[in-house]
Amino acid sequence: MFRLVCIGFLALLPLAGNSQSRKELEKKRKKVQEEIQYTRGILQKTSAQKSATLHKIGALNRIIEQQGEVINDLKSELNEADQEIDKQTLTLQELRASYNEERTKLRKTIINAYKSRKSANKMAFVFASESFRQAVRRMQYLNRLSDYRKQQIGILEVKAADVKNGLQALEVIRQEKNGILLSEKKEQQQLETDRSEKTKLVKSLAGKEAELRKKIKQNEKAVAKLNSAISAMIAKEIAAARKRAREQSVKDNTSTAAASPKTTGSKASKSSGAMLLTPEARVISENFASGKGGLPWPVERGYISQYFGVHAHPDLAGITLVNNGVDITTSEGSTIRAVFKGTVSAILEIPGQEKAVLLNHGEYYTVYSRLSQVFVSRGQQVEAKQALGKVWTDDESKTILQFQLWQGQSKLNPAGWLTSR
Secondary structure, three states, X not given: OHHHHHHHHHHHHHHHHHHHHHHHHHHHHHHHHHHHHHXXXXXXXXXXXXXXXXXXXXXXXXXXXXXXXXXXXXXXXHHHHHHHHHHHXXXXXXXXXXXXXXXXXXXXXXXXXXXXXXXXXXXXXXXXXXXXXXXXXXXXXXXXXXXXXXXXXXXXXXXXXXXXXXXXXXXXXXXXXXXXXXXXXXXXXXHHHHHHHHHHHHHHHHOOXXXXXXXXXXXXXXXXXXXXXXXXXXXXXHHHHXXXXXXXXXXXXXXXXXXXXOXXXXXXXHHHHHOXXXXXXXXXXXXXXXXXXXXXXXXXXXXXXXXXXEEEOOOOOOOEEEEOOEEEEOOOOOEEEOOOOEEEEEEEEEOOOEEEXXXXXXXXXXXXXXXXXXXXXXXXXXXXXXXXXXXXXXXXXXXXXEEEEEEOOEEEOHHHOEOOO
16 A cells, blocks of 8 residues: 555656746746836836936836746746646546556455355354364455455545545646636736837837937936046056055065065065055955856846947937946935945046945946935945945936946946846
């Protein structure tokens, strides 16, 4: 009986594996749906402004993209559900066949037992033995026969329960599949609504290329001023770092020369010229670099609404977007935080970009601009995830953090350094 129960359990293992896979898909889908609702909330805030903007189109593009991801996940869930139904149906057929087989065996045993009772009484069968040893064997035989019948009845009861549970499991999966189908239909309808809304926005902006270019140019000028100020501050930081490194090197070489008169001055000079960072700053740089792909986001919630580099607008011909970092759209009143421990190198204020904080992480620098408030001061040591300020919300109700990453005087794409969400 134990062996049969194990076989039944093992038959259900593939189904359990599929169910887990579908649960993982469902969990992923729900997370994306939460992100969509978050983006819709931001879009509704900006929609209070009647004029169409590139930001609105960008938000709708993100929603449409994620809506497609949700639909694909639902299709995968449906596929998994169909596989579960097929496997459960097959398992149920096997359980029914096994149940019918055990029932047939039990029926034959009962018939044989009935015939045996008609032909002779149990005790008469035992007392008719030719010897005491034969009587014992006959008694043992009858006991084993009774135990066998009880075992068959027990197996039959287990099989009957398995069939019942199999039917219930199959019905649950079918109901879940119907729920997934309904969800897919709703998501498809919502996707069409979003696409229609986007088409209207694109049409309303189609004849305003000149106005859009003007706004983009104004923003580019403000960003250029910010970048120029950042570059100048970083140049000062590099010069100061080199000076500190040289001073540290001279100090170290002087101590070495005092301890060992054979050390030559030319060797010390060569060593000091090769060092750009103090040992402490180099450790910070190495730790920062090792965190690539796993740095925390500078805001608790948000999404990248414009990526690094130069690229054409996906919907409006003739509109080119330039970004030296990434734009992260977030909720009004959001607090920004350091992505890594470091030192506040500068606090800048640029018209059009509001306030900005520059953090030093050895040879790396992170920049947080478009802030309405700043909570830190120049020279202050900060820890990872420490609050630096609040993101500014402009007159179009957009709350967008401009986040940049520099290595020396070179601008890097921050998206590849942040943890995936």
